[in-house]
Amino acid sequence: MSTLTPVTFVLTDLDTLAARTGRIAVFIDAQGKLDPGARRVNRLTKGAVARLVESARWGELKDGNVVSLAYPAGMAADAVDVVRLERNAKGMAARKAGAALAKARGGKADMLLLCAPLRHAQEVVFGLVMRDYAFEPHKSAASTRGGALTVMQTKPEELEAACAPLMAVAEGAHLCRDLTNEPANVLTTTAYAERLKEMESIGLKVEVLDEDALAKLGMRTLLSVGQGSVSPSYVVAMQWNGGKKGDAPLALVGKGVVFDTGGISLKPGAGMGDMTMDMGGSAVVAGVMRTLALRGARANVVGLVGIVENMPSGNASRPGDVVTTMKGDTVENLNTDAEGRLVLCDVMWYAQDHYKPAAMIDLATLTGAIITSLGHENAGVFSNDTSFCNDFLKAAEAEGEGAWRMPLGQAYDDLLKSRIADMKNIGGPAAGSITAAQFLQRFVKEDCPWIHLDIAGVASVKSATALAPVGATGWGVASLNRLIADNYETE
Ligand code: BES
Ligand code: MN
Ligand code: ZN
DSSP, X not given: OOOOOOEEEEEOOGGGTTTOOSEEEEEEXXXXXXXXXXXXXXXXXXXXXXXXXXXXXXXXXXXXXXXXXXXXXXXXXXXXXXXXXXXXOOHHHHHHHHXXXXXXXXXXXXXXXXXXXXXXXXXXXXXHHHHOOOOOTTOOSOOOOOOOEEEEESSXXXXXXXXXXXXXXXXXXXXXXXXXXXXTTTSOHHHHHHHHHGGGGXXXXXXXXXXXXXXXXXOHHHHHHHTTSSSOOEEEEEEEEOSOTTOOOEEEEEEEEEEEOOTTSOOOSTTGGGGXXXXXXXXXXXXXXXXXXXXXXXXXXXXXXXXXXXXXXXXXXXXXXXXXXXXXXXEEESOTTOOHHHHHHHHHHHHHHHHOOSEEEEEEOOOTHHHHHHTTTOEEEEXXXXXXXXXXXXXXHHHTOOEEEOOOOHHHHHTTOOSSSSEESOOXXXXXXXXXXXXXXXXXXXXXXXXXXXXXXXXXXXXXXXXXXXXXXXXXXXXXHXXXXXXXXXX
């Protein structure tokens, strides 16, 4: 498990600055007005900060940009990082400033933030901690990462308290990234189920359903996806009951295909290695559950993940096979690479049947087509309930996580008609993400508000995003946590 940058909160003491080693960050607004901390650094450096602020360059900077003054005379520090930021900056502007500082820190230098002028310093700290991530367990050279963050503030306890729930989000997002980045020979289905079971140590109730239990429940469709793999299939249910006893929970359901070869409908070789992230939806669910537990959320939430591996073998399911879902409907499997929906349909049905949720959200790296539609900027959002959907879109917007609503409709559903069974698992070349969502909607009960998030484009990326380096992003943990905080928590 990667660990968060350690952060300590201390009372502002400017007399310690001259001797301080590592890096020191000061925050200055567009007008260039120096607060006492920046003034002291300016005096120690014989006016270097003021020269920067008065230069033409200062005017060209955007909120959240950083200029580093290296090896400043008059100070023991290796660098002074001057951050342009409005004093009341919050949301993404403040988080991007934190992310820029994480880059300057390079994952190793000790860093002191002189946060006194900022009204929402917790947002800067959050951005820094989120961006300060690297997936290193398989590098044989010893890690060069280290160093700590010290935050100076006039009311350090208040800032520490404001930071605590955000650190829980960062913990959840980091877990999500760790799981999503992990290759499939390490994160086998069994290893994955065991890692989730370990979250009992933070107060979650975790139940692992093995193949016998799944067969008894009638999850034949899910089992059909895993039957070609030597690794057994599982469903793991993680419960957080922080809300009122008896209140119906929110259900989160995740696709956990630890590796997707496509099965007998084998994928092409180029890029197949990326399919180690095909459990990204389930990793978001795990991340959110961790966040809720760590911050003691006053809400009832159940996270369910279907963990399988999609492999070709003599025992694998064939194109043309007909399988019966837990719901009882039959599916003609015309493409074994359209496996995610076959996993989700049974877990979604079980979620509603067993937990009677107030609402349900599923997450999946479901279709390549959503990447064609929305690229890597937005997840596809599908819903049967506009008010619920808008609550989510609002939360995603506030967290700076791209999300864009897509349509559903009878004409798309019609594309799933099968000659010999109740439905096919593919719709044809057109509207691939929508027909996948239509397939899932067939397993949503009439009165259950539901959102489907197709995160194939956003779960793992090839170029760094605002708060994440290349690789798994943790997209969704912050948005879902906010959705829960804003709509599902009891007083
Ligand atoms: N896991 C893939 C979708 C995917 C593609 C995720 C790219 C991340 C990046 C999914 O199981 C899949 O293979 N979908 C097929 C569906 C098709 C056969 C109807 C696809 O998108 O090609
Ligand atoms: Mn597939
Ligand atoms: Zn897949």
